[in-house]
Every structure is written in structure tokens, then in C-alpha cells.
Amino acid sequence: MPGQVPVEGDLHQDDSRIATPRADACGSNTSQTDSPPQTPGASGASPKQVTEMDRQSHELGTDHQKNRCEASGDADDTLSTAVSDSHEPAFHETCLLASVQDIMKKDSASAMAVSRTHIALGTQSGMIYVLSHSGHLEKGFRFHSAPVLDLVFDTSGEFVGSAGMDGIVAIASLTTSEQYQFDHQRPMRTIALEPHFASRSSRAFVCGGMSGVLVYREKRWFGYRDMVIHSDEGPIWTTAWRGHWLAWATDRGVRVANATTHDMITMIPTPQGSPRAELARCSLVWRDSHTLLIAHGDTITVASIKTRESTTADDEIRAVIPGMPTFAGLVTGLNRQAPEPSEYVEITDIFQLDCVVAGMACTPDYMATLAYVSDGTACQAPELRCVNSQGEELSSDVLEVVYEGRYRCNDFHMKMSVEWKYDPVVQQETRRPVFYVASPRQISVLRPRDERDHIEWLLEHDEYRRALEALEALGSAPAKAMGFDVAAIGREYLMYLIDEQDDYAGAAALLPLLLRSDKAAWDSFVLLFLERHQVETILPFIPTQDPELSEVVYDLVLVHLLQENQALLLATLTTWPSHLYSTQAVAAAIHDKARNSRMLLECLAQLYMADRQPGKALPYMIHLRDASVFALIREHNLLIDVQHRIGTLVELDQELAGTSEPRHSVLMPLLVQYTHSIPIERAMQQLQPYPWYEFLYLHALFERDASLVTNYALDLLRLYCRYDYAKLMPFLRSMSSVYSLKEAYAVCEAHNYVPEMVFLRGRSGDLRGALQLILERLRDVEMAIEFVRQQDDSELWESLLAYSDNKPEFIRGLLEHASGEIDPVRMIRPIRHGLIIPGLRSALIKIFTNFHLQHSLFCGGLAVLERDAHERGMQYYASLQTALACDAHTPCAMCHEPLLQLSEYASYKPLVLYLCSHTAHRACVTKTRPDSACLRSSAYAAVPLHATTTDMYNRSRASTWFGSAPTELTVASHATNDDKLKLSGKQAMLERADRDAWIENRQLYRLDVGLHGCPICARAYRERLSDESCVDSL
Known part of the structure; x- marks a missing residue:
């Protein structure tokens, strides 16, 4: 502050x-x-x-x-x-009254001392008055008969000491009857009590005066003991004792001594000229x-x-x-x-x-x-x-x-004390100094001015802004605790600016800050500004929410703007929500003055738009040629309201585009989108004076849905011929079943569009006529070839060849582009000897190059096929030659038991080996294999079977391995020659029977096992197929 x-x-x-x-x-x-x-x-x-x-x-x-x-x-x-x-001022000054006022009426002050609880006042008559800080008399002492020249409190404030003109030095307790008096016979100017005098038994003090002697007195068993600390330098005027240090002033200067040892450490001389x-x-x-x-x-x-x-x-x-x-x-x-x-x-x-x-x-x-x-x-x-x-x-x-x-x-005389005071800013008790200044007739109390004093001073001197800033810094609670009404001060400040300073702009700018949400205050100040014709000044600050003012206030503001500033009225209607004011009343007031005023017509349109009545605003906006008309129609679906004013909308669209034939029209998308509001027939009737917009409209309908322009196909065809030739052929191709081919041909012929004429003749079935147009009018051999290729008609090819006879450019074109469809020999043979054909060499080279390229491709493909077949065969052959590791402990792939039983009592079990590296007992394969366990081989038995299974078994029981040749009988190896001769015929029969049994056994194995393949691989194959089917189903 x-x-x-x-x-x-x-x-x-x-x-x-x-x-x-x-x-x-x-x-x-x-x-x-x-x-x-x-x-x-x-x-x-x-x-x-x-x-x-x-x-x-x-x-x-x-x-x-x-x-x-x-x-x-x-x-x-x-x-x-x-x-x-x-x-x-920095201090708040008050005059101490109460008992002081009565004392000063009959006496005058000569000395003063202040403690934290009391004020000691010495007078010219020698009285010592002990007062409270509020000025009320609590105690009095009569120690002196002459003026009191010095007073002092001890640090606790329980004892007061005095020195007088009469030479008396007195010390008295404020709480007990303890008192001390000493007469020095000379005027005493000063006295100082030792620190903590009330709690010390020594009750020591120093005093001095006009005698020039500084006396130290200390209480002993038998009374006070005197000691002279200093003398012979003139009167002792002032003393000050704190802690271990004692200072006193004489005419020569100020001396400082140790209060305990009384040893002086320095003397500071009095400045010259003092x-x-x-x-x-x-x-x-x-x-x-x-x-x-x-x-x-x-x-x-x-x-x-x-x-x-x-x-x-x-x-x-x-x-x-x-x-x-x-x-x-x-x-x-x-x-x-x-x-x-x-x-x-x-x-x-x-x-x-x-x-x-x-x-x-x-x-x-x-x-x-x-x-x-x-x-x-x-x-x-x-x-x-x-x-x-x-x-x-x-x-x-x-x-x-x-x-x-x-x-x-x-x-x-000036003394200082401290006091505790509640500070609403920090919300706690704080200490602050208090200065007491005594003159012969009054005691002034000066306290540092606090925030409340500062704000009150500012208000007294019309410093409202600074006062409000200070209150804002304090906060609402402390300001209220100090007794300030911020709202009332703010209103006073506003009236001061308006009435005294004539500063309407400054007052208006402060309205939101000072009035805040006070609706009644806002109403009154807005009406005051309107009364003094300051509507433009206050308008930017009028709130539309929090608070929301009375409806009549907003109406009056708009009426004043209608009279004073119509442009500002339009801007206000644009920004203010429509529920704040009466739409009908304001519209009626504006309508009475609108007539040909463009600004007021805009106000009416804005007013109806703000009131959510776009239908009423649309005529005004069309009249004003507003660019937002089409957006308004699209947003609120108002096309039906202007279904008879399409021509006006077209003219507006042309004005906005700056040309009579805009490439991108804003109106056309609306007409196409809302065909249910404005039928196509009605739109076409009003668009007839505007052929460009008629073209845009039909084209947009055609792109949206071709069936919408069925009745206007020829019209659109004419418009394509006039405005957009590139879209003519696609239209003819897609709508050939809708329009009249004859009329369309006539239109295209009128515009000399030969490709379209070709298409229409071809569409009508006159293929030769179409080809004739290409050959004679376009003279485009590539187009002719493409046309014939699309028709795929041999007669047309013959016609093309016949027409090309003796026409070098056509012959060359056929050689270059039709060699794939026509035998080149047929094209070359009819050429008349000696006919000069420009580019024939390059055409023939191209034909030969194409044949050579085809031959190379065929040969290369054959070589790749042969190499791939060879590699596949070698891989298969190598797989057949792969060895399979097997020992006596190798388990059967079916029963998981060893393939060979090494025990002497174990019977022999025939084995089956597959090229997939699986090995199993034959019995396991036969027993566990269902009919569909594995894929059946397509091979067939080479030898027919003539014996039953039992016969073949009996014949082959002597065999030790189904894959080996029949063994010789043991008896034959030990027989004699005669025996051999006798048995030769029988042995031959037995060997023949064994061979037949071995062959039949092989055939049985092939039927039971060999034709079905590996059952383990077949099972894995089925599981894989099952998993794939599950995945497909998911």
C-alpha cells in the first residue's frame, strides 16, 4: 500500500x-x-x-x-x-482521550514511557500517571515536586522508574507496594533499569543528570550500593541499557560500556554543528x-x-x-x-x-x-x-x-510499543508497532495503516479503481470481514465516472467487472445509458447470459439501434439469441421502416432466421441476392417454397458464379436431390429458357439414375451434342434401347459426328453401311479393323479386303493390325504387281517378327515342359532307390511291437514294407485295415486264382518267407541215388505244387495288402482332409 x-x-x-x-x-x-x-x-x-x-x-x-x-x-x-x-499517510493517527484529556486540562506532559500494557505519563507538576493503552487511568504516583524529566519501564512492564527536576529518582511496582526513592540533590535527567528488573534481586539501575555523574545503584543485603561509572564530562542527558551493554550521552558524545564489568569500550563524539x-x-x-x-x-x-x-x-x-x-x-x-x-x-x-x-x-x-x-x-x-x-x-x-x-x-516525546491485531487477510493475529507521541497537551497514537485504512482513504479521495483493485486482491471473504460492500462501491464508482467524469466508455467497460451477475443493477444501468443516448457505448458489454436481463431491456436496446444505427442493429441481431427479445415486436417495428432499405431487409431476414422461421426469411434473402440462399434451402428443405421461382434461382446462381454457363452450379444438386419436391416435368418447363442449366439438370439426373431421363433422352442427346461431345458416345451406348435410332442418327448427322453415326448404323443392323462410313468418311483402317473384329463377321472381312484392294494405305494397315485375324497370304496374294505400298517393308518385317516370336515361345515352352518332366521322373526314381533302415527292434507301425521275434519259441510273422518308409506285420495290416482305410490301387492281378485260400495255405506252410523262392526239402539232400530216382517224380510234383502255392500266396498278398497302399499314410491323409473341411466350415 x-x-x-x-x-x-x-x-x-x-x-x-x-x-x-x-x-x-x-x-x-x-x-x-x-x-x-x-x-x-x-x-x-x-x-x-x-x-x-x-x-x-x-x-x-x-x-x-x-x-x-x-x-x-x-x-x-x-x-x-x-x-x-x-x-x-502511512499511519493512522488518533488522539488518546479518556483520562488523558482530563489530565491535560490542568497539567502538561513532560515525560512519557510505554510498555506493552501501560503508558506512564510524567507532568510538569511532578505527577506520574499510569494509563492503559486506551487512555484510562489505572494508577498514579506522587514522587516529585518538580517536573518529571524521564520515565522508563522495565522489560516486563511491572516496574516504572522516574527521574525529576527535583533530584528525585523513584522506582515503583505496578502490581505490589514495592517502591524505591533516592534524592541526588541535583536535577536528574535520565534513568535506566537493568534488563529483567522485576525478576532480578539486585534491582540495579543507573541514573544521571546535571551533576555530570553516572551513578550505578545495586541492591545488597543492607540496602543499595552506589557506584560512579562516569563523571566529569558534563550532564548525563540520556541512558539506554540492553543486555550486557550500557550507553549514555553527555555533551562530548556517547559512551558505551559493559554493564557487568563497567568497562568502557568506546566514546562516539557528538557530530559537529549539533x-x-x-x-x-x-x-x-x-x-x-x-x-x-x-x-x-x-x-x-x-x-x-x-x-x-x-x-x-x-x-x-x-x-x-x-x-x-x-x-x-x-x-x-x-x-x-x-x-x-x-x-x-x-x-x-x-x-x-x-x-x-x-x-x-x-x-x-x-x-x-x-x-x-x-x-x-x-x-x-x-x-x-x-x-x-x-x-x-x-x-x-x-x-x-x-x-x-x-x-x-x-x-x-516518542515511544513505541507493540500490539496484537487480527488480520482478515492472513486470518490470524499479527503484531504491529504502535507509536505514541506526547506533546505538552496531548498524546497522539499512530498505528501503521492497514488495508482497511488504505481502502477507506482511497474511497474518501475518489480513488475507486484503486480501492476496487485492492478489494479484488484481498478476496471476497476478507473484504466482507472488513465491512466493505464491493458491489455498492462498484456502483458508486460507475456513477462517479458517469456523473463526475462524464466517462461513459470507461464506465461501460467496467460494468461486467463490477456488476457481475446482478440483474437488477444491469437493468438500471442499461436503461440509464439508453436514457442518455449512449446505446452504442454500452452495447458491447450488455450480457446475454449470466445474467439474462429483462426482455423489455433488450427490446428497448434494439429499438434505439433501429433509430440510431441500423448497421449495428443487424450485427446485434446476428449475435444475440432470439429468445432474449420479442421477435414479433421487433419485426413489426423494423417492417414499418424497411421499405427499400437493404439493411433493414437484412435485419428482417436475420430476425426470422434467429427466430427459427427460415421460410419467412427466404423471400427477403432471395430479394437481397444473398449467397447463403442455397445453403438455407438445403439445410431446411425449402425448395418446395420456391418451386415456381426456379428461374429466379437460376439467375441468382449465375450472379454468384459470375457467368451464364457455370461449370459447377449450386442450384442443380438441389433440383436433382429434391425431385420429390419439384417434379422433373415442372423443373424442365422452367429451365427451357436456360439451355445450359437444362443440360446440367438432365446430365445430373442421368448420372444419378438413367431411368429418370427416359422421357428426355433425345433432349439430352441434343444437349450433349451442343455442350459436351465427350459424353455423347457413352450416352448412346448406354441408352440405345431408349431413344429413336433414326432421330438420333439425324441429330448426329446434323452435327457431322461420324463415329456416332457408325455406332447408330451398327446398332440398327446396317453393318456394311457402318463399315462404309468408316472407310469412306473416316478413312481409319484401325477403326475399320476394330469394328470388323467386334462384329466377327467373315463377310465384313471380305468386304474390308475387297475395299483395300489397290489401296496401299489400307493394305499396309491390314498387314500391321489384322495379321492375327487374317492369313497374311490372303492379304499379300491379291496385291497387283508393281503396286507401290509405302511402309510395306516394315509391315512384312513385323509379320515375320511376330511369327518368329510365336515359334520361339512354343519352343521355349516345350523345352521347359520336357525338363520339368525329366526332373520329376528322376526324383521319383531316386525315391524308389532309397534304402530303409530296419533291425530286430524296429517296432511295427500298427501294433508297435518288434517286427522280428528273437525268442526261439516265437513264431514267424510275415512283414510288409511300404515305399513311404512304414513297416508293419502283415497280420496287423490285414486285421486292422477296414475297406476304406486306404486308397485302393488301380493295379490288377496278373495271374488268375484257381485255388481256395485253404489250399493255398496248405501248400505254402512250408515257406519261410513269402517273398522268397521255395526251398529244397531236407530229405532230398540226404537221399541216395536210388532214392533220388524213386523220389524224382514225386519231388517234381511237390516242387510244382510249392511254386503254385507261392505264386498264389503272392497274389493273395497283393489282393489283401499291396493294392490298398500304406494305412498309416491313408489315416494321416484322412485327418488332414477332415481338418481342412472343418476350417472351410468355419
Whole structure:
């Protein structure tokens, strides 16, 4: 917030955010100020002393004023700007009333102290009043008989200490009867209580005054013990005690000492040119436990206490040359032979202001100074100025003080406290400083202005926009908690812009932001703008939803637009939904003024369109030659409404296309699509004056459905002849059964379209006439050949050959293109000897080349066939010669038992071997093979069977292998010759019987097993066929 001092943090803790670099230069504010004369009786001095002090004060103020004017000629302008009405103060000032008002009526303030709970007020009569922060009297003490010059609270706020002109130093408890009084016989100017005084048994404090002695008092078993810390440097004007450090101010400067050991570590001299303490006291404020702020006249010095890292000669305490504003050393009164203290003081910053500092307080973010300004003759109202750590002035507030011209600098006292206050922005209790400024007749309380004060100030000064921006940043809940009605403020701002600033445009732009969804407010402001003829200004901001205004408001807006701006009326009707206003009322109002106004006719069309009455809007749009007419007809199926105005639509289509014969018409697709709305007969009647559109219409119908143009086939044929010859032949071919061939031939003949005439003659059966047209009028041999080839008529071939006789170009054409259909010999033989035929050589070469190519193809195909047959035969022969591995353990493919039984008791089982590499017992094959188990071979038995199965078995039981020849009998091998002779005839009969049995056995095997093939392969084949059939079914 402009001019407002930020508030945060504990006011008595270190502020790590304020940088304290070593500084050797003063602040930028270098102009000095005067010190006004002191009011007589304010300090308790004698009349003679007061007269002399007044004279010196007047001279000092004149010198300061002269120096300030020379340094800055703009000082008066700056001051006047600071106190002007346009400057927002940083603090909210109130005057403490209640009991304070009664006290000030009969006495005047001379000293003040503030704790977190109480205010101690010392008066000229010597009374000490303890007040609450609201100004109500809670306790009073009568310790002094002369003005109270200093008051102080301990850190807990339970004890208050005072020092008076009568030499009395008193300490009293606010909660108990504990009190202490000490009489020093000389005026006492200052007192400081030790930290945590209430909880310490020592009850130590320091005091000093006009005697020039700084006394340290500490409570012991038998009473207080006195100790003089410092003396012989003039009066002790001010003291400040925090932590382990004690500081006091004399005429020579400010000294800092260890409060425990009382060892002094430095002395900071008073800046040259500073007024005497009687005129402007020195202010000492501890910013933290190691940083001291010193205000002397118009100079603020920042001193930091640091610990030495080493004790070398380079780290000795450096003296400060008086009068030099830039230094990094410190002043010490110690002897060089004395041991150096472990701490030293470093001046980190020096700020020179353009006023005398009458009081000072410190917060974590800034220094608050009570600025005393005098023009040399009278005191001006004091100012509370805030300065940051870089010496930049943050704010300056002029205090409202009664009788301000009578007071001197030391008549003002400023103290600071803190208070807790609920902040609706962060929604929690926050701490903020409170400054109390006491003058002889009043106590002013200054609190940093919060957001509520800022907004109220803005409203008081007609800064509505900034106030609303601040409220918007806060949010609705905090703003409401502060008691602000954002809507009411917004309406006040709008009326201020309208009535005071005459800014209708600015007010209209803010309407959506300020009125939001307030329907009643919207209605009233829209009517106000209409009343003041500002309809064009407010129109862009009138809401159509959320909120939706009254219907009469929208009607009035449209009526005003009808009277003032018809173009804007059309734009508004285009954007506003039709349910907002009364369509009939607005249409009636427009219709009365429409007549020949194109703009108003567009308004009527738009009005009916917005009201979902396209049928009523269509005549206006056709009259206006609107390009969206056809889209409107298509979208709402309005063609039936203009079924008698097709000619008008054609003219509109021509205007839109920019030509009388557009290639792409917008109208034709509508007529073709909605033939149920406008019959073809009615459309053709109205399209007769427009042959191009008649052509487009019939052609579109033909492409959609040829049956639609059956009655207009000849018309379309004529139109194709006129506008699109390329589509004529396809039309003749597809519609040959519809139109009259004779009439069509006449039309084509009239246009001399010979190919179409050829087609029509061929279609009518006059093939020779068609061929004659090709040969005589077109003289196109390729076309003639193609025509004859399509007809496949030998007579036509003869006619073509006869016509080609003695015509070199036709002979060459036949040789080149018809050699495949006609024997070339027939074409070459009739050629008359000596006839010159251009290109004959190339034609003959082409014929021979074609024959040679055919012969090569036949030979190549035969060679491929023979090679493939040879390779297949070799593969089959190689498969027949493939050996099959078999041993005694090889299992039968059917029963899975060994093929050969090695046991001596095992009977022999005949085996069957297939060329597919399967081997099985013959009995297994015969037993398990059903009739359809495998494919039957087409081979037949070479030897007929004459014996039964039993006979053949009996004959072959002596055989050991069905595939081997009959073995010799064992008896014959051991018989004698005689026996052999006797048995020769019998043996021959037996051998013959065995051979017959062996042959019959082979025939039986072939019938039972050999002709059926391998059963295992047959089973796999059947399963494969079954799987394929299942897949096909799926």
C-alpha cells in the first residue's frame, strides 16, 4: 500500500534483513534544520536561563533554516507535497482521550514511557500517571515536586522508574507496594533499569543528570550500593541499557560500556554543528543486543559492537577525528598502555536528515523518527518519518498537534510499543508497532495503516479503481470481514465516472467487472445509458447470459439501434439469441421502416432466421441476392417454397458464379436431390429458357439414375451434342434401347459426328453401311479393323479386303493390325504387281517378327515342359532307390511291437514294407485295415486264382518267407541215388505244387495288402482332409 509502513516481526529482536555494511559516508539527506526555541517553563530553568536559551535557540533555528535553504531550494515544495491531500499517510493517527484529556486540562506532559500494557505519563507538576493503552487511568504516583524529566519501564512492564527536576529518582511496582526513592540533590535527567528488573534481586539501575555523574545503584543485603561509572564530562542527558551493554550521552558524545564489568569500550563524539542537548536531546535506541542507534540533531549514527579476532597492533582502537562524517574507527578514552578490551565499536552507517530528530524508535524494517521542523520563528507540526536501512525515506506523516507553534524540540516525546491485531487477510493475529507521541497537551497514537485504512482513504479521495483493485486482491471473504460492500462501491464508482467524469466508455467497460451477475443493477444501468443516448457505448458489454436481463431491456436496446444505427442493429441481431427479445415486436417495428432499405431487409431476414422461421426469411434473402440462399434451402428443405421461382434461382446462381454457363452450379444438386419436391416435368418447363442449366439438370439426373431421363433422352442427346461431345458416345451406348435410332442418327448427322453415326448404323443392323462410313468418311483402317473384329463377321472381312484392294494405305494397315485375324497370304496374294505400298517393308518385317516370336515361345515352352518332366521322373526314381533302415527292434507301425521275434519259441510273422518308409506285420495290416482305410490301387492281378485260400495255405506252410523262392526239402539232400530216382517224380510234383502255392500266396498278398497302399499314410491323409473341411466350415 503506498505510504504504508510494513509491519512484521518482533520489534526487539535482531533484524537479519537490514544489511549493516561498514560505511564511511553519510546518507543522501544532507540539509540541516534549525532547532526551535524552547517554551518557557518546559524544562524548569530559571527565567534568566530561559531567556538566554530562547535567544540561542532562535539563532540556531535561523542558521539551520539558512543552511537548509542553501542546500536544497526545493525543501518547501517537498514539504508541501508531503502534506498535500493527495499523499496517503502511512499511519493512522488518533488522539488518546479518556483520562488523558482530563489530565491535560490542568497539567502538561513532560515525560512519557510505554510498555506493552501501560503508558506512564510524567507532568510538569511532578505527577506520574499510569494509563492503559486506551487512555484510562489505572494508577498514579506522587514522587516529585518538580517536573518529571524521564520515565522508563522495565522489560516486563511491572516496574516504572522516574527521574525529576527535583533530584528525585523513584522506582515503583505496578502490581505490589514495592517502591524505591533516592534524592541526588541535583536535577536528574535520565534513568535506566537493568534488563529483567522485576525478576532480578539486585534491582540495579543507573541514573544521571546535571551533576555530570553516572551513578550505578545495586541492591545488597543492607540496602543499595552506589557506584560512579562516569563523571566529569558534563550532564548525563540520556541512558539506554540492553543486555550486557550500557550507553549514555553527555555533551562530548556517547559512551558505551559493559554493564557487568563497567568497562568502557568506546566514546562516539557528538557530530559537529549539533544543537545543544538543552535544545534537542540525544536519542539512544538499541536495535538489537549489539547495534545502537544514536540520533544527535539531524544526524543518525549506527554503531555496531563487535568482538576482536586478534590483539595485534593493526587491530588497535582507531580514533575518530571530530567533524569527519566518514570513518570506520571508534573513539576511546582508554590509555594506550591499558589492556585492550575484547570488544570494539564500528560505525556502520551515518545518515544526515533535513530535520532535527526529536525522538526515535526502531522496528525490524525501518527506523521511525519524530522530525522537528522549524522555520526560525515558529515550530511547524512534527512529522513521523520512516527511514530504511539505506537511509531512504519511506514515508512522512504530519502530526496534528494543538498549539504546535509554541513547542520546542524537547517538548515532544516518542515511544513505541507493540500490539496484537487480527488480520482478515492472513486470518490470524499479527503484531504491529504502535507509536505514541506526547506533546505538552496531548498524546497522539499512530498505528501503521492497514488495508482497511488504505481502502477507506482511497474511497474518501475518489480513488475507486484503486480501492476496487485492492478489494479484488484481498478476496471476497476478507473484504466482507472488513465491512466493505464491493458491489455498492462498484456502483458508486460507475456513477462517479458517469456523473463526475462524464466517462461513459470507461464506465461501460467496467460494468461486467463490477456488476457481475446482478440483474437488477444491469437493468438500471442499461436503461440509464439508453436514457442518455449512449446505446452504442454500452452495447458491447450488455450480457446475454449470466445474467439474462429483462426482455423489455433488450427490446428497448434494439429499438434505439433501429433509430440510431441500423448497421449495428443487424450485427446485434446476428449475435444475440432470439429468445432474449420479442421477435414479433421487433419485426413489426423494423417492417414499418424497411421499405427499400437493404439493411433493414437484412435485419428482417436475420430476425426470422434467429427466430427459427427460415421460410419467412427466404423471400427477403432471395430479394437481397444473398449467397447463403442455397445453403438455407438445403439445410431446411425449402425448395418446395420456391418451386415456381426456379428461374429466379437460376439467375441468382449465375450472379454468384459470375457467368451464364457455370461449370459447377449450386442450384442443380438441389433440383436433382429434391425431385420429390419439384417434379422433373415442372423443373424442365422452367429451365427451357436456360439451355445450359437444362443440360446440367438432365446430365445430373442421368448420372444419378438413367431411368429418370427416359422421357428426355433425345433432349439430352441434343444437349450433349451442343455442350459436351465427350459424353455423347457413352450416352448412346448406354441408352440405345431408349431413344429413336433414326432421330438420333439425324441429330448426329446434323452435327457431322461420324463415329456416332457408325455406332447408330451398327446398332440398327446396317453393318456394311457402318463399315462404309468408316472407310469412306473416316478413312481409319484401325477403326475399320476394330469394328470388323467386334462384329466377327467373315463377310465384313471380305468386304474390308475387297475395299483395300489397290489401296496401299489400307493394305499396309491390314498387314500391321489384322495379321492375327487374317492369313497374311490372303492379304499379300491379291496385291497387283508393281503396286507401290509405302511402309510395306516394315509391315512384312513385323509379320515375320511376330511369327518368329510365336515359334520361339512354343519352343521355349516345350523345352521347359520336357525338363520339368525329366526332373520329376528322376526324383521319383531316386525315391524308389532309397534304402530303409530296419533291425530286430524296429517296432511295427500298427501294433508297435518288434517286427522280428528273437525268442526261439516265437513264431514267424510275415512283414510288409511300404515305399513311404512304414513297416508293419502283415497280420496287423490285414486285421486292422477296414475297406476304406486306404486308397485302393488301380493295379490288377496278373495271374488268375484257381485255388481256395485253404489250399493255398496248405501248400505254402512250408515257406519261410513269402517273398522268397521255395526251398529244397531236407530229405532230398540226404537221399541216395536210388532214392533220388524213386523220389524224382514225386519231388517234381511237390516242387510244382510249392511254386503254385507261392505264386498264389503272392497274389493273395497283393489282393489283401499291396493294392490298398500304406494305412498309416491313408489315416494321416484322412485327418488332414477332415481338418481342412472343418476350417472351410468355419
